[in-house]
Amino acid sequence: MITLQNVSGGYLKKSIVKNISLTIDKGHFYALIGPNGSGKTTLSKLITGVLPLQLGSITIMNKLLQQYSSIERAEMMAVLSQEAAVEFDFSVEEIVSLGRYPHQKGFFKSISNYDKEIVKDVMEKTYVDQYRNKLFKQLSGGEKQRVLLAKALAQEPKILILDEPTNHLDMRHTLEMLQHLQEYQKNHELTIIAILHDLNIASLFANKIGLLHHGLLVETGDLSLLQKEEKLQQVYEVAIKTNFHPVIAKPQISLIPNKTKQLHTNLDYQINTTKNFIHIHFPHPMRTISNAVLGEGLYWSRNFCNFHVHYNYNCSNPKQDILNWLQQAKISTYDTVGMMTAVILEDKSVIKENIEGIEILSVITAGVGNAVDITQQHQNSSDKIGTVNIMIFLDAHLTDGALVNSIQSATEAKTKVFTDLQIKDPNTQTIATGTSTDSTLIASTQNGESTTYAGSGTKLGKAIGKVVYNGLIEALHNYEKRKKKI
């Protein structure tokens, strides 16, 4: 619908943007991204016709831009620019009504009932109707931004060009504005071109992205562009890590500040065991992966707790229970991983070793009351509290993939223990592979070179295998000894 072919343009004779070719489909949201001064605003001014082309052509709906009259352009396109701060003594409603101006006919342009309806509607949708009689200049930056969006929408444009539309807006209003625009985009087939500095916002709302650098369009394409770590690092000259949004399938980017000196070189830990909990504390956060009750998934944590509960514990809200117990014990609820067990905590095993240069610590509690053979179809009740809780701490630097690999290594070693000790699933009388509610955690200091593998073919994987095997045997031995005493 909008096609730019070899477009160059700028100020006076100087070309700021050079040789740009791109296509924006009707009803799409096209995000223009790029560092400060890369030419985004200049390119948007070429598209609106505010700046003349030096070279190339711009076609909108199969007609060259210069063939549209200025009135036709004003009807077709609305612009929300950074420079739009009007400081006249207009009320909010008057400013929004100005958006209807290109549509008003006749010599004495006057506002029709239809115009009034549109103005009312957009004011409501952008939540500015509450300020309708207030003077525009008396509004906050964010409120002004919403009024200017209302004015642009009142124009009922086919194309909306936004220069940093979420400037001044807080999180709620940023989201509301863009969701609202998305609705317009769908319902009115509105084409949006938005200059955005926040790449994560661009990812949430754009269909297509264009990356400008030194006036050149270095990449244009779908959201996969936002996963090109090296390209983005090179253009923005900043260290980043791309990943996915935790809830929806959109890329998200995290900034990495200049590497600060690592404050610790080994597993400096403190452990405190009471009747109610084991608390392992590290002075610095560790990168973790676990299926713990609190802090599950990928996380950063300094505190690792395993709480003792009665074997008939009512599991209706285990996470909240752990939060309450942490508060009672005056342990942080923010950077803590929490597990539960019905096993007597004194029977834990703690092994700290240096295996081929890898410092590794394991803290394991174990019982086999609800052992299960995962390969058999018999239905076990699984609302009992975890009996094999494995916590492994490593002085290493693991990628997310290596963390997953470590869990796999720990699980293989655990299953080997069940096989070697001939622990059976009581329902099927076959060798069990674990118990029905086991928890496993891997925590890594993230010191040194990062590694992507921690499977059975690696030094790291074998170190995990060794401490899990030995630690679990010791913990089960303690458990059996206590059972015999009872």
Ligand SMILES: Nc1ncnc2c1ncn2[C@@H]1O[C@H](COP(=O)(O)OP(=O)(O)OP(=O)(O)O)[C@@H](O)[C@H]1O
């Ligand atoms: N009116 C002007 N006259 C001359 N040069 C200008 C003018 N406006 C901008 N420039 C120059 O054009 C270049 C690109 O500016 P532009 O505003 O298009 O970048 P941008 O990518 O929108 O930047 P930002 O992210 O900082 O808003 C800059 O070097 C700027 O100094």
